[in-house]
Amino acid sequence: MSTINCKGKILDLSTPRIMGILNMTTDSFYNGFLNDSIELIVLQVEKMTQEGASIIDIGGQSSKPGSKPVEANEEIDRLMPVLQSIQTHFPDVICSIDTFYSKVADLALSHGVSIVNDISAGSFDEAMFSIVAKWQAPYVCMHMQGNPETMQLQPTYNNVTTEILEFFVNKINACRNAGITDVIIDPGFGFGKSNHHNYQMLHDFNCFTELNVPILAGLSRKGMIYKTINCTANEALNGTSVLNTIALMNGANILRVHDVKAAMEAIQLFSAYKKAASC
Numbered sequence: 001m002s003t004i005n006c007k008g009k010i011l012d013l014s015t016p017r018i019m020g021i022l023n024m025t026t027d028s029f030y031n032g033f034l035n036d037s038i039e040l041i042v043l044q045v046e047k048m049t050q051e052g053a054s055i056i057d058i059g060g061q062s063s064k065p066g067s068k069p070v071e072a073n074e075e076i077d078r079l080m081p082v083l084q085s086i087q088t089h090f091p092d093v094i095c096s097i098d099t100f101y102s103k104v105a106d107l108a109l110s111h112g113v114s115i116v117n118d119i120s121a122g123s124f125d126e127a128m129f130s131i132v133a134k135w136q137a138p139y140v141c142m143h144m145q146g147n148p149e150t151m152q153l154q155p156t157y158n159n160v161t162t163e164i165l166e167f168f169v170n171k172i173n174a175c176r177n178a179g180i181t182d183v184i185i186d187p188g189f190g191f192g193k194s195n196h197h198n199y200q201m202l203h204d205f206n207c208f209t210e211l212n213v214p215i216l217a218g219l220s221r222k223g224m225i226y227k228t229i230n231c232t233a234n235e236a237l238n239g240t241s242v243l244n245t246i247a248l249m250n251g252a253n254i255l256r257v258h259d260v261k262a263a264m265e266a267i268q269l270f271s272a273y274k275k276a277a278s279c
Helices: 038-051 072-089 102-109 128-135 160-178 195-203 205-211 237-249 260-277
Strands: 003-006 009-012 017-023 055-059 094-098 115-118 139-142 183-186 254-257
Touching: 017 038, 017 260, 038 055, 038 072, 038 260, 055 072, 055 115, 072 094, 072 102, 094 102, 102 115, 102 128, 115 128, 128 160, 139 160, 160 183, 160 195, 160 205, 195 205, 195 237, 237 254, 237 260, 254 260
Parallel strands: 017 055, 017 254, 055 094, 094 115, 115 139, 139 183
Antiparallel strands: 003 009
């Protein structure tokens, strides 16, 4: 559970790690980079790695509530110049591809990417598991009720935590049966969940450690923060740090964030607290 194999680079998750977000879109709810030059994107990747990101997560389409899907070929057109440039400038940086298309994942894995981050957990493309297994790539398996276009219309659960736990038991087994060795779970804050569902899931976050796989928390600047404290996504950094800290205290191994420096500070402070508590 404490390590993942990223094409021969062993990433130790016994200390929490940061996944920095690089959205190659114009319509993300926060901080898209599609219209930036390659030079500016390279500077952004350099900044995130210098601030402490262990993984750079590159995505070619928005998955915010209400968003419509982009076709695989358009996603590839957005991503390829960036993937090639990152591979040239940062050959040792571990990158993940945020996609639910097996075609995109396959191409990205052939161009230096090491991890697949799939919001659909393989439900949108039945070939995804076989592609991930072929490359022996770590796979981020996220829970979502519905799809980005419809997921927030009326999300319903009897008990959000137990239902998501059951979902992951089945998905982890399916991944293992397909030949995927390193499975990372992401409960999917904001993906087909009401604010109440999100906070119930965060309150129960430690339950997911029972699955004995690494856990990713994607809370950065989401609606569960800015709607609760009545601000905008641009003003939600402090709230993000608070919820990231709660996730760390309840077993998160990876924080997926827009703001690497603040997340790194949260990890450093949490690590100092944990060390003192163990004396």
